[in-house]
Amino acid sequence: MTTPRLSNTDIDELTAWRRALHRHPELSGEEVETARRVATMLAATGPERLVTGLGGTGVAALYEGVEPGPRVLLRCELDALPIQETSGAAHASELPGKGHLCGHDGHMTMLAAMARLLGRQRPPRGSVVLLFQPAEEDGAGAARVLADPGFEPLRPDYAFAIHNMPGMRLGHVAVNAGPGACASRGMRIRLTGRTAHASQPERGVSPMPAMAALMPALTALGSGGAETGGNFALATVTHARMGEPAFGIAPGEAEIFVTLRALSDPRMDRLVTEAETLVATEAAAHGLAVEIGYEDVFLTTSTDAEAAVIVTRALDRIGRPHGPEPLPMRASEDFGRFGAEAVLGFLLLGSGEDHPALHNPDFDFPDDLIPIGATIFSAIVEEILGTP
Structure with a gap:
């Protein structure tokens, strides 16, 4: 040939x-x-x-x-x-x-x-x-x-x-x-509390404080820097949703999508552990149940x-x-x-x-x-x- x-x-x-x-x-x-x-x-x-x-x-x-x-x-x-x-x-x-x-x-x-x-x-x-x-x-x-x-x-x-x-x-x-x-994966976070009447939000368990804290905290996990560096990692919040589009209901659940990205598979493993620990800690602090799932997983x-x-x-x-x-x-x-x-x-x-x-x-x-x-x-x- x-x-x-x-x-x-x-x-x-x-x-x-x-x-x-x-x-x-x-x-x-x-x-x-x-x-x-x-x-x-x-x-x-x-x-x-x-x-x-x-x-x-x-x-x-x-x-x-x-x-x-x-x-x-x-x-x-x-x-x-x-x-x-x-x-x-x-x-x-x-x-x-x-x-x-x-x-x-x-x-x-x-x-x-x-x-x-x-x-x-x-x-x-x-x-x-x-x-x-x-x-x-x-x-x-x-x-x-x-x-x-x-x-x-x-x-x-x-x-x-x-x-x-x-x-x-x-x-x-x-x-x-x-x-x-890079390795990457989509992290889907679901936070569940309890709805309440908007006039009595104290009777519910809102995911709002945890959600507000998690978005910048997750983003901060990315080490950034040059892609040629072995420690390169990036966390990008791509979607967030909370409660129903209504004025009379204090929210009882929320969802956050985050794309995790790293130059190596070991660095991705560390980033996943860091993100899951952060989510679990924040959810516990606010009395929320949490579910985490992954999609679009690339090595x-x-x-x-x-x-x-x-x-x-x-x-x-x-x-x-x-x-x-x-x-x-x-x-x-x-x-x-x-x-x-x-x-x-x-x-x-x-x-x-x-x-x-x-x-x-x-x-x-x-x-x-x-x-x-x-x-x-x-x-x-x-x-x-x-x-x-």
């Missing part, structure tokens, strides 16, 4: 495929039609194995090399976001309140390009798995795929993912050994030293500019869970210094990145599995 040379026809067809995905976004766990489109595309490239329904709606294709060797997994995401698109593009989302505003449609298309190349030329040894993973945005997809018995025969020795990144020069790659994306995504060397060699060979900045990033990526299975590499690919930011309503993946991403993936595979 040589470094990919997609034809103009390939690029035109892949661009049209990406824009069709963009027009029909599906949210986390709902990617049924997207998965169908992906499976149809992969089947046409003749993989040795095509697996559907992984972790719900995930799809994977296996391409076997000529000789035995390591297995390399390349992963992208299927899901879109619950955001109304305002890009004005001719291929903008046709579904109100939903949009591919993180570039997952482009990530899928880079792997679709790899499927074409692998369909034409297998690696000389080992094998390649292309994984189209569901439900990345809520942090549930990677864990579901890894727990699915259907994934067992596909378990890799190496795993790589590329995420586009606005604010970086178009086509520039960020790669570095160590943390690439740290960290690139292994071996993977960083492989990627750097591959980028140098194809002349692709690279550096460590802006890694690590505050955002989270559930790709980190694959690090327990394989040597893991996570890359950022610049989508333009002035390009709309991820999750902005006017974001649209730059089509120019499709052949660039495919070339990078192919070069990484060559570094591990060799060339003919």
